[in-house]
Amino acid sequence: MVVMRDVAIAKSEFVPDQKAITKVQDFQELPELFEYCSLPQIVQYVKCFTGPNIMSMHTMLINKPPDAGKKTSRHPMHQDLHYFPFRPADRIVCAWTAMERIDRSNGCLVVLPGTHTGELKQHDYPEWEGGVNKMYHGVRDYDPSLPRVHLTMEKGDTVFFHPILIHGSGMNRTAGFRKAISCHYASSDCYYIDVKGTTQENIEKEVIELALKRYGVEEILLKDAWMAKGRLVQGERINL
Ligand SMILES: CCCCCCCC(=O)SCCNC(=O)CCNC(=O)[C@H](O)C(C)(C)COP(=O)(O)OP(=O)(O)OC[C@H]1O[C@@H](n2cnc3c(N)ncnc32)[C@H](O)[C@@H]1OP(=O)(O)O
Numbered sequence: 001m002v003v004m005r006d007v008a009i010a011k012s013e014f015v016p017d018q019k020a021i022t023k024v025q026d027f028q029e030l031p032e033l034f035e036y037c038s039l040p041q042i043v044q045y046v047k048c049f050t051g052p053n054i055m056s057m058h059t060m061l062i063n064k065p066p067d068a069g070k071k072t073s074r075h076p077m078h079q080d081l082h083y084f085p086f087r088p089a090d091r092i093v094c095a096w097t098a099m100e101r102i103d104r105s106n107g108c109l110v111v112l113p114g115t116h117t118g119e120l121k122q123h124d125y126p127e128w129e130g131g132v133n134k135m136y137h138g139v140r141d142y143d144p145s146l147p148r149v150h151l152t153m154e155k156g157d158t159v160f161f162h163p164i165l166i167h168g169s170g171m172n173r174t175a176g177f178r179k180a181i182s183c184h185y186a187s188s189d190c191y192y193i194d195v196k197g198t199t200q201e202n203i204e205k206e207v208i209e210l211a212l213k214r215y216g217v218e219e220i221l222l223k224d225a226w227m228a229k230g231r232l233v234q235g236e237r238i239n240l
């Protein structure tokens with residue numbers, strides 16, 4: 001499990017530690033939270049994309065904090081496939097469930113409809129004055145005039161989306177912590193790719209640096225990190 005703090009709040013001396021938490025990632029070994037990933041109400045839709053052999057690859061409990069005034073609570077527009085060294089993209093899907101009412105005031109999801117039919121684009125850190133959270137890469141070039149949809153969701157509403165869909169989320173302008181839970185699923189028939197020489201090389205480099213710093217692990221590839229995180233939800237574990 002990785003506990004992540006908002007960069008602006010983590011660097012402030014005045015905020016109690018737990019008030020800085022922006023997300024808990026990789027909860028696949030925590031039964032109470034992992035129950036979300038196998039809920040029949042969710043899996044019945046996931047199966048339409050993955051088929052019967054379903055792996056959970058990435059889990060997040062997102063706790064977007066009240067913005068500290070630096071706009072770091074925003075999540076830049078990105079494509080999740082940037083982080084994933086496995087394919088095909090059409091066999092990967094994200095389920096994202098609102099744990100309370102989420103609208104523009106507390107930083108709802110923003111999507112660019114139809115972009116899932118495009119290509120994976122180059123991602124980098126956005127040039128934001130107030131700082132950017134670690135590994136929150138954004139799409140370098142997308143057409144800012146494309147129509148945007150802000151997803152207002154009620155507690156328990158779930159959205160399912162493709163890993164090439166360009167999406168992000170806005171600033172939390174309220175005093176509350178905006179909560180959502182999500183799981184990225186993939187078919188266990190998916191296969192790993194080598195990201196060397198691709199646009200994903202920069203995220204692999206960061207993951208390798210983090211693995212060395214946090215766990216003292218040397219000589220890993222992006223796919224090794226994912227192999228360790230993946231967990232079977234249903235069916236048979238094949239390639240992943
Ligand atoms: C990899 C899979 C992604 C899947 C795709 C889904 C889309 C996404 O969610 S993208 C975002 C993914 N982000 C991540 O996975 C990041 C995971 N986070 C982490 O690993 C840690 O929280 C990490 C490395 C940022 C901080 O680790 P932690 O052990 O808490 O650090 P800590 O010892 O307190 O602080 C170390 C330094 O990092 C800084 N820091 C703390 N939090 C952050 C942050 N959010 N961003 C940037 N710097 C930070 C601290 O201020 C400190 O700086 P300094 O050395 O200058 O004093």
Ligand SMILES: O=C(O)CCC(=O)C(=O)O
Nearest residue numbers: 062075080167168169180
């Ligand atoms: O919950 C959010 O604010 C955005 C989550 C997201 O886009 C992601 O983690 O990929």
